Amino acid sequence: MKHTLLAxxxxxxxxLNRVASLFRRRAFNxxxxxxxxxxSKGISRMTIVVDATRxxxxxxxxxxxxxxxxxxxxxxxxxxxxxxxLALIRVRCAQEERGPVHDLVAGFRARVAxxxxxxxxxxxxxxxxxxxxxxxxxxxxxxxxxVRTGRVAMVRGNNGNGSES
Amino acid sequence: xxxxxxRRRTGGETMSGAEILWECLVxxxxxxxxxxxxxxxxxxxxxxxxxxxxxxxxxxxxGAAHVADGYARASGRVGVAVATSGPGATNLTTGIxxxxxxxxxxxxxxxxxxxxxxxxxxxxxxxxxxxxxxITKHNExxxxxxxxxxxxxxxxxxxxxxxxxxxLVDICKDVQQARTTFEWPEDPARSGWSAPAPDPGQLARxxxxxxxxxxxxxxxxxxxxxxxxxxxxxxxxxxADIPVALTLLGxxxxxxxxxxxxxxxxxxxxxxxxxxxxxxxxxxxLGMRFDDRVTGKLETFARxxxxxxxxxxxxxxxxxxxxxxxxQADVREALEAxxxxxxxxxxxxxxxxxxxxxEDTRARDLLQxxxxxxxxxxHVIRELWRATGGNALVVTDVGQHQMWEAQYYPHERPRSxxxxxxxxxxxxxxxAAIGAKMACPDAEVWVVAxxxxxxxxxxxxxxxxxxxxxxKIAVVNNGFLGMVRQWQEFFYEKRYSATPLLSPDFAALAxxxxxxxxxxxxxxxxxxxxxxxxxxxxGGLIDFRVERxxxxxxxxxxxxxxxxxxxxxxxxxxxxxxxx
Numbered sequence: 001m002k003h004t005l006l007a008x009x010x011x012x013x014x015x016l017n018r019v020a021s022l023f024r025r026r027a028f029n030x031x032x033x034x035x036x037x038x039x040s041k042g043i044s045r046m047t048i049v050v051d052a053t054r055x056x057x058x059x060x061x062x063x064x065x066x067x068x069x070x071x072x073x074x075x076x077x078x079x080x081x082x083x084x085x086l087a088l089i090r091v092r093c094a095q096e097e098r099g100p101v102h103d104l105v106a107g108f109r110a111r112v113a114x115x116x117x118x119x120x121x122x123x124x125x126x127x128x129x130x131x132x133x134x135x136x137x138x139x140x141x142x143x144x145x146x147v148r149t150g151r152v153a154m155v156r157g158n159n160g161n162g163s164e165s
Numbered sequence: 166x167x168x169x170x171x172r173r174r175t176g177g178e179t180m181s182g183a184e185i186l187w188e189c190l191v192x193x194x195x196x197x198x199x200x201x202x203x204x205x206x207x208x209x210x211x212x213x214x215x216x217x218x219x220x221x222x223x224x225x226x227x228g229a230a231h232v233a234d235g236y237a238r239a240s241g242r243v244g245v246a247v248a249t250s251g252p253g254a255t256n257l258t259t260g261i262x263x264x265x266x267x268x269x270x271x272x273x274x275x276x277x278x279x280x281x282x283x284x285x286x287x288x289x290x291x292x293x294x295x296x297x298x299x300i301t302k303h304n305e306x307x308x309x310x311x312x313x314x315x316x317x318x319x320x321x322x323x324x325x326x327x328x329x330x331x332x333l334v335d336i337c338k339d340v341q342q343a344r345t346t347f348e349w350p351e352d353p354a355r356s357g358w359s360a361p362a363p364d365p366g367q368l369a370r371x372x373x374x375x376x377x378x379x380x381x382x383x384x385x386x387x388x389x390x391x392x393x394x395x396x397x398x399x400x401x402x403x404x405a406d407i408p409v410a411l412t413l414l415g416x417x418x419x420x421x422x423x424x425x426x427x428x429x430x431x432x433x434x435x436x437x438x439x440x441x442x443x444x445x446x447x448x449x450x451l452g453m454r455f456d457d458r459v460t461g462k463l464e465t466f467a468r469x470x471x472x473x474x475x476x477x478x479x480x481x482x483x484x485x486x487x488x489x490x491x492x493q494a495d496v497r498e499a500l501e502a503x504x505x506x507x508x509x510x511x512x513x514x515x516x517x518x519x520x521x522x523x524e525d526t527r528a529r530d531l532l533q534x535x536x537x538x539x540x541x542x543x544h545v546i547r548e549l550w551r552a553t554g555g556n557a558l559v560v561t562d563v564g565q566h567q568m569w570e571a572q573y574y575p576h577e578r579p580r581s582x583x584x585x586x587x588x589x590x591x592x593x594x595x596x597a598a599i600g601a602k603m604a605c606p607d608a609e610v611w612v613v614a615x616x617x618x619x620x621x622x623x624x625x626x627x628x629x630x631x632x633x634x635x636x637k638i639a640v641v642n643n644g645f646l647g648m649v650r651q652w653q654e655f656f657y658e659k660r661y662s663a664t665p666l667l668s669p670d671f672a673a674l675a676x677x678x679x680x681x682x683x684x685x686x687x688x689x690x691x692x693x694x695x696x697x698x699x700x701x702x703x704g705g706l707i708d709f710r711v712e713r714x715x716x717x718x719x720x721x722x723x724x725x726x727x728x729x730x731x732x733x734x735x736x737x738x739x740x741x742x743x744x745x
Contacts, residue, residue, distance in 0.1 A: 018298065025299050055483050062480035068303040068323055068355050 032150025203249025230260020388452015437522025
């Protein structure tokens with residue numbers, strides 16, 4: 001099954017390489033990996049989705065935790081989380097179709113972020129399932145290009161994968 | 166003088182990166198380093214003479230890495246090797262990987278091209294932190310002199326902490342030349358991970374399982390040696406009357422002469438040990454990682470046993486073998502907490518059952534076979550053990566002789582055997598023995614190597630001579646890459662592809678390096694040669710021309726059930742007094 005891991009990592013050159021190298025070497029399969037700034041200076045946060053058994057997911061977390069630059073790893077798969085993916089979708093769209101496309105994506109709380117002469121870029125955030133559904137809905141119109149961030153996640157309530165302060 | 170000069174450097178003054186490097190090493194307690202100079206590390210070598218550090222010049226950087234490794238294994242202190250950029254650094258890598266697989270605390274210092282030239286394919290530039298990323302516990306490229314002291318402080322802390330391992334610090338040439346105010350960080354900002362205190366609930370469960378077990382068995386590994394847990398392991402074994410089997414790297418962690426000691430398990434462990442594993446109802450695995458050379462076929466490994474795993478490294482727990490009680494902890498701390506919880510017991514029936522298997526093993530032992538006077542490696546090792554009273558510090562290479570050493574040289578003390586287990590690095594023995602001798606100058610250090618592996622790093626004979634070290638070398642010479650030949654004999658219908666081996670006259674080779682050397686071709690010459698070598702104050706080499714096609718018995722074929730071993734055919738026991 002899919003496991004979602006959150007990792008607090010030191011923002012230093014080569015950290016992403018270390019994490020990626022670990023996955024490659026141990027033959028763990030990454031579904032997605034996102035990394036970006038966190039609330040603390042010098043600390044980034046990664047959201048890693050792996051397709052693994054419960055034991056393998058534990059070993060992934062244990063191996064990640066051994067990297068010097070990784071400060072904390074939490075497997076949030078079985079915790080209540082907010083998990084989101086961002087997608088930009090370029091859809092073929094003649095001028096007269098802009099209205100219907102606009103209405104269609106509004107149902108997904110998505111929006112048209114850019115308008116070209118015969119295409120538009122739809123910007124959507126949501127769960128992976130939501131975005132998959134949106135893509136399927138747009139597909140008959142002609143999906144020209146998709147770029148997705150992969151999952152970012154945060155634990156609900158007060159207890160996250162955060163620093164003590 | 167150097168010491169006085171050093172004392173004046175109290176911090177807060179301007180120093181070059183090169184000086185900071187050595188000053189940090191001195192403060193970490195380093196008095197000896199092993200290395201080979203070159204362009205990108207020249208500023209460091211230029212400053213070296215001003216510090217109380219003895220530099221040992223090796224003949225190849227792989228040797229430097231193994232020397233540092235042997236130094237660390239024999240002493241428990243951090244071993245340090247130094248090399249230049251490019252080929253100097255890439256030559257280290259076999260030794261770094263060796264230290265990684267066996268969790269040896271080592272620090273590697275490499276010079277790197279000036280920071281402005283990074284990424285330009287400059288002369289002798291390689292991406293050393295990239296190359297060593299998967300074979301180090303941690304590494305860092307230092308491009309700014311103000312970062313250097315902290316990077317080195319962290320390197321030593323990380324190398325020592327948790328499950329120890331190699332750390333590499335790659336220092337740009339201009340960083341060595343640049344000057345900055347020296348500030349020694351008292352506490353390293355990053356020191357790597359360490360194990361939590363043992364969980365009381367898991368401890369209680371472990372104690373309950375031990376109390377309920379009728380056929381318990383302890384499998385002890387390198388972690389016992391690392392943690393200095395031999396005494397508490399003995400206390401556990403004696404209190405609960407539990408036999409102890411050891412991994413290759415665990416040998417010496419439990420005294421071989423102890424009545425509860427079974428010896429080595431696994432691929433070349435004795436058959437009764439592996440049978441005990443398969444018959445046990447409880448496995449207590451202490452500081453070992455269920456390596457494939459230990460478990461054989463995982464599906465059939467210790468099927469009837471519940472399993473307790475005490476292990477420092479969380480990523481080793483459940484990796485190969487599912488366990489019932491997982492105790493992530495320092496093995497010594499865990500045992501100190503566990504022993505009081507465990508009831509005193511006797512397991513007479515279980516120990517008798519194991520003892521019966523021992524009789525059968527004894528009957529098949531080569532040393533019990535009718536005496537034909539021929540020289541077998543087993544005789545050599547057993548005579549080494551007898552002559553040294555079992556008190557030598559033995560450093561082996563990798564192959565058949567390594568397994569014979571494990572079988573015929575019983576070790577009583579931790580760190581009395583230095584051997585490359587995880588990586589199985591041929592060429593390890595001679596350089597590692599140089600390190601072991603420098604770490605333990607009072608020890609009687611013996612190299613036991615094959616004719617194949619010895620030739621891989623025999624250039625270090627010059628290092629040995631230059632340092633005037635008394636290291637005694639036994640080359641177990643059978644004219645083959647013996648272990649590979651054995652696999653070809655057993656599994657490839659005796660097609661000896663690329664295993665027959667021509668060697669130099671090793672005794673003459675030793676003499677060329679200014680070391681005593683002799684050749685032994687028969688059993689009758691063995692004892693006197695070993696006695697003479699023991700008396701030699703400058704060490705030397707004995708070339709033992711042993712039986713060419715002897716195999717290491719017993720053997721679990723790779724990936725087979727460990728209970729299913731290839732064994733030496735049983736023969737009638739020898740006449741009394743006929744054995745060595």
